[in-house]
Amino acid sequence: MSSEVNAIAKPPSRDSSEESYPPIVPGASLLLALRLANRPILLIGGGVVASQRLYFLLESDAHITIISPGPLHPSIQHRINDPSTSSKITWLDRPFLGRKDEIKVKDYDLVMTAIDDNDLSKETCELCREEKVMVNVADIPPQCDFYFGAQLRKGPLQILISTGGLGPRSGAMIRDLILENLPSNIEDSIKGIGLLRADLRKRAPGVGGKLGQERMDWMKEISDTWGLDLMKRFNDEELRKEILDKGWESRKILGPDDLGGESSSWTQAIQRTLGTIDWTAGIGGFGLGVAFTSLGLMILQRQGRL
Amino acid sequence: MSSEVNAIAKPPSRDSSEESYPPIVPGASLLLALRLANRPILLIGGGVVASQRLYFLLESDAHITIISPGPLHPSIQHRINDPSTSSKITWLDRPFLGRKDEIKVKDYDLVMTAIDDNDLSKETCELCREEKVMVNVADIPPQCDFYFGAQLRKGPLQILISTGGLGPRSGAMIRDLILENLPSNIEDSIKGIGLLRADLRKRAPGVGGKLGQERMDWMKEISDTWGLDLMKRFNDEELRKEILDKGWESRKILGPDDLGGESSSWTQAIQRTLGTIDWTAGIGGFGLGVAFTSLGLMILQRQGRL
Incomplete structure (x- = not known):
């Protein structure tokens, strides 16, 4: 995924020292989030x-x-x-x-x-x-x-879709598409990860330096490990304390299965698998399988082979 | 869909005259696309x-x-x-x-x-x-x-994802999720609808007024009728001329099935359907169906009922 992203929204990466630079395609806008309080x-x-x-x-x-x-x-x-x-x-x-x-x-x-x-x-x-x-x-x-452009806001999450003036309605359609594909209550996940980040900064304060880099790396890995949906669990103060005590302090990445929580790891794994199946296609395929086999057996039976 | 969008990214609508106003939730950023050429x-x-x-x-x-x-x-x-x-x-x-x-x-x-x-x-x-x-x-x-925030660019389409500083990595993850869910070559669709809009403005020039409103309404309905994927066909100059001649001039909305094109409507419908099937789940279901029916028939046969 990451290489595909870089091929599209392609700023130089923070960690790579390779000497290949994405070509500049001019004509873009600079997209910004302005802080306007009392201005x-x-x-x-x-x-x-x-x-x-x-x-x-x-x-x-x-x-x-x-x-x-x-x-x-x-x-x-x-x-x-x-x-x-x-x-x-x-x-x-x-x-x-x-x-x-x-x-x-x-x-x-x-x-x-x-x-x-x-x-x-x-x-x-x-x-x-x-x-x-x-x-x-x-x-x-x-x-x-x-x-x-077209705008979307769900709590602390804000998204701007710009078509450079070519298709204002297309921008709104893309906004609707994004909204359909975001995890429900994504705002709770953003709030949760924000609380964890704030707690971490209290334990490891300061700007930049080695500690700043460690903090950034740990937050990145924790985010990737928990994913956009489960991050909402960080709204639980005890869970934040546990992951900081047992994880951050020894620079370990603990996942949802490594901590106390409402469901054990194998029930979670089953829930995740069930959630990704396209049931319409599966049931349709099952029906086709039944029909196919029945028909085959009927033909074999007619031919006297069974 | 539209009511859900309004409940979330809720500016007053252009056409509604109803007197209910979404509450203001302060603390947001103002997301903008800046034009910086030579600045x-x-x-x-x-x-x-x-x-x-x-x-x-x-x-x-x-x-x-x-x-x-x-x-x-x-x-x-x-x-x-x-x-x-x-x-x-x-x-x-x-x-x-x-x-x-x-x-x-x-x-x-x-x-x-x-x-x-x-x-x-x-x-x-x-x-x-x-x-x-x-x-x-x-x-x-x-x-x-x-x-x-996190940025995404595909040709004229640009998207900014801001978490208000709470979760920079979550923003990047949402960018990747958006990228997975956008139609492939969405940039061609945006370019196509942009060309249609430019051609229309040549036929119906000027800012605002009744003609401006008609132009905006027609573009909106054409966008909704063709959808984000098929809009890419507007890169074809002849097709643009046809939809403007036969559609705009009599203020009609012509869809993909009303115009000459590379594929007739029923082959398109089949392509669309095939494209939406989850083949893994379908094939898995088919296998299960074969196994299930075979097993059932085997049992029936053993019991001497077949």
């Missing part, structure tokens, strides 16, 4: 697209200044009225005036416009580029320094 | 982590200034020597001096440090925050305005 963001527009932007910005704990004459999209109005979000939003009930406006784009970390006025969008984009503020103009890719 | 990026460090940053920045067509005394990681040195990438990189063969350096962080769109000197990293982070330049300090999350 000032300017949102120009008050329609449905602006309401989608607002949703993601609120989830990121940003402070959002909305410039748009009312009435706003009901979802935006709801967030302004709702006490749980109202303090994160400043609403200016008027049109944005571009260059002449007293609101200056350079006072914001990101600017997003979602308005029908193409001239004002263009002016805003130019302003932002002069001031080196990253801007997104809804539905006009050449005026965008960043795109949103 | 100046400052990369401080010359080791393996810096080499990974450089790889993604070169794929994004950015211009990268690297400050680090040599010798550099061989992969970085390779990119500096390679004529296909050398013009995108400026290398300053010396340590970064922080506040006293003649290189000023405000002249760059993003700053990334990947060095072992924690004090210099901290000073660089503070400098960037004073100048409102987004910064990433490798392995020190509190000094990061953005994270990278």
